[in-house]
Amino acid sequence: xxxxxxxxxxxxxxxxxxxxxxxxxxxxxxxxxxxxxxxxxxxxxxxxxxxxxxxxxxxxxxxxxxxxxxxxxxxxxxxxxxxxxxxxxxxxxxxxxxxxxxxxxxxxxxxxxxxxxxxxxxxxxxxxxxxxxxxxxxxxxxxxxxxxxxxxxxxxxxxxxxxxxxxxxxxxxxxxxxxxxxxxxxxxxxxxxxxxxxxxxxxxxxxxxxxxxxxxxxxxxxxxxxxxxxxxxxxxxxxxxxxxxxxxxxxxxxxxxxxxxxxxxxxxxxxxxxxxxxxxxxxxxxxxxxxxxxxxxxxxxxxxxxxxxxxxxxxxxxxxxxxxxxxxxxxxxxxxxxxxxxxxxxxxxxxxxxxxxxxxxxxxxxxxxxxxxxxxxxx
Amino acid sequence: xxxxxxxxxxxxxxxxxxxxxxxxxxxxxxxxxxxxxxxxxxxxxxxxxxxxxxxxxxxxxxxxxxxxxxxxxxxxxxxxxxxxxxxxxxxxxxxxxxxxxxx
Numbered sequence: 001x002x003x004x005x006x007x008x009x010x011x012x013x014x015x016x017x018x019x020x021x022x023x024x025x026x027x028x029x030x031x032x033x034x035x036x037x038x039x040x041x042x043x044x045x046x047x048x049x050x051x052x053x054x055x056x057x058x059x060x061x062x063x064x065x066x067x068x069x070x071x072x073x074x075x076x077x078x079x080x081x082x083x084x085x086x087x088x089x090x091x092x093x094x095x096x097x098x099x100x101x102x103x104x105x106x107x108x109x110x111x112x113x114x115x116x117x118x119x120x121x122x123x124x125x126x127x128x129x130x131x132x133x134x135x136x137x138x139x140x141x142x143x144x145x146x147x148x149x150x151x152x153x154x155x156x157x158x159x160x161x162x163x164x165x166x167x168x169x170x171x172x173x174x175x176x177x178x179x180x181x182x183x184x185x186x187x188x189x190x191x192x193x194x195x196x197x198x199x200x201x202x203x204x205x206x207x208x209x210x211x212x213x214x215x216x217x218x219x220x221x222x223x224x225x226x227x228x229x230x231x232x233x234x235x236x237x238x239x240x241x242x243x244x245x246x247x248x249x250x251x252x253x254x255x256x257x258x259x260x261x262x263x264x265x266x267x268x269x270x271x272x273x274x275x276x277x278x279x280x281x282x283x284x285x286x287x288x289x290x291x292x293x294x295x296x297x298x299x300x301x302x303x304x305x306x307x308x309x310x311x312x313x314x315x316x317x318x319x320x321x322x323x324x325x326x327x328x329x330x331x332x333x334x335x336x337x338x339x340x341x342x343x344x345x346x347x348x349x350x351x352x353x354x355x356x357x358x359x360x361x362x363x364x365x366x367x368x369x370x371x372x373x374x375x376x377x378x379x
Numbered sequence: 380x381x382x383x384x385x386x387x388x389x390x391x392x393x394x395x396x397x398x399x400x401x402x403x404x405x406x407x408x409x410x411x412x413x414x415x416x417x418x419x420x421x422x423x424x425x426x427x428x429x430x431x432x433x434x435x436x437x438x439x440x441x442x443x444x445x446x447x448x449x450x451x452x453x454x455x456x457x458x459x460x461x462x463x464x465x466x467x468x469x470x471x472x473x474x475x476x477x478x479x480x481x482x
Contacts, residue, residue: 143446145446145447168429168430172430173431208451215454313427313428314413314427314428
């Protein structure tokens with residue numbers, strides 16, 4: 001059981017390595033990352049009704065092995081760096097005009113050079129898996145100093161090192177309230193949320209640093225400012241892509257950052273859409289949506305157990321459990337597809353929000369929900 | 380990262396409360412707050428991720444290892460006076476800490 005519980009969280013690491021391998025081999029295999037995303041969306045949809053509780057031994061302890069899970073999460077940093085390096089290498093080949101020729105290396109078909117179509121595939125593959133890798137940036141943001149630093153570096157690969165501070169000091173404190181940019185209010189779509197949440201979290205992180213440095217009598221414009229340092233962490237990616245691909249490199253990096261941040265904000269969007277917390281009241285299980293079908297749980301290292309995570313923020317992901325939080329009833333992949341079509345998503349979520357208003361919300365929260373309804377925003 | 384593989388060493392926190400002093404064993408790798416809550420001590424807390432400041436307490440003697448920078452939640456004066464966030468503090472030595480418990 002211990003082996004199974006720990007190994008099941010390796011879907012993303014293995015898939016990221018397959019994506020890297022596909023880009024290295026080239027040709028149609030550069031699309032492996034996109035293909036896997038599609039396959040996983042189907043698996044997630046097919047397993048939407050299978051749910052498991054967190055397994056524990058006879059002493060009530062989790063089977064998760066902390067040392068193993070941490071080593072995996074830390075190793076994901078060089079994996080994501082390698083993902084960017086192989087894309088940059090392919091960009092370099094493309095802009096240098098390296099000829100496209102098949103080459104047999106043992107049983108492997110390697111293709112020298114890359115076509116524009118397959119370069120697009122490699123870029124999309126990199127973007128999707130850089131975005132999905134944000135789950136490690138999230139998990140590590142809640143843990144010790146070393147983990148927090150690794151989280152910052154992982155997020156910096158997507159130009160979002162500010163997330164680590166904003167997530168802990170803003171989202172976990174102000175969840176379900178307008179002071180939290182990562183909580184999507186009723187009526188907002190995922191596209192608007194991506195911009196508003198990203199900019200809002202970055203601003204929060206800047207204000208947090210400014211406040212801290214003022215308290216310490218230091219200048220905001222200094223290398224003590226973690227908001228500035230965070231963006232500097234992203235510079236190696238910028239230099240790499242500009243050097244490797246010039247304008248093509250800039251376009252590729254913009255694509256990688258745009259898609260990976262879109263996935264990050266889509267997770268925030270899905271995690272708390274439309275849920276309301278009366279200011280001053282503690283964060284409870286009802287302020288988060290759970291997505292905990294078996295595939296989503298294993299793939300996203302239990303990030304879908306949002307209800308438990310937000311009440312026990314210090315808890316390792318493998319210990320999170322079903323706590324009776326409101327549940328979408330489908331996994332993240334399936335729900336993500338719905339969010340891409342806002343009218344469809346709002347139709348889907350309307351019944352769930354009505355149920356939340358009726359069965360979960362306090363009177364004060366219902367009163368806030370009614371203000372949205374008075375504006376014609378039902379879901 | 381290599382701290383994960385070090386041999387554990389427990390420490391004792393003498394907790395000075397509103398009414399008495401409690402001796403609490405804090406295992407290596409466990410936060411002061413979690414050790415207290417596991418022992419049934421009603422330590423005030425809310426977010427448990429170091430952002431709300433509810434678990435703030437004053438260390439009178441000894442050293443702690445801060446898991447995060449307290450400067451975002453505590454003022455410079457509080458930090459200088461020994462205040463820490465119990466949810467983000469491991470013990471580096473035996474300590475004496477003052478806290479007003481939930482009654």
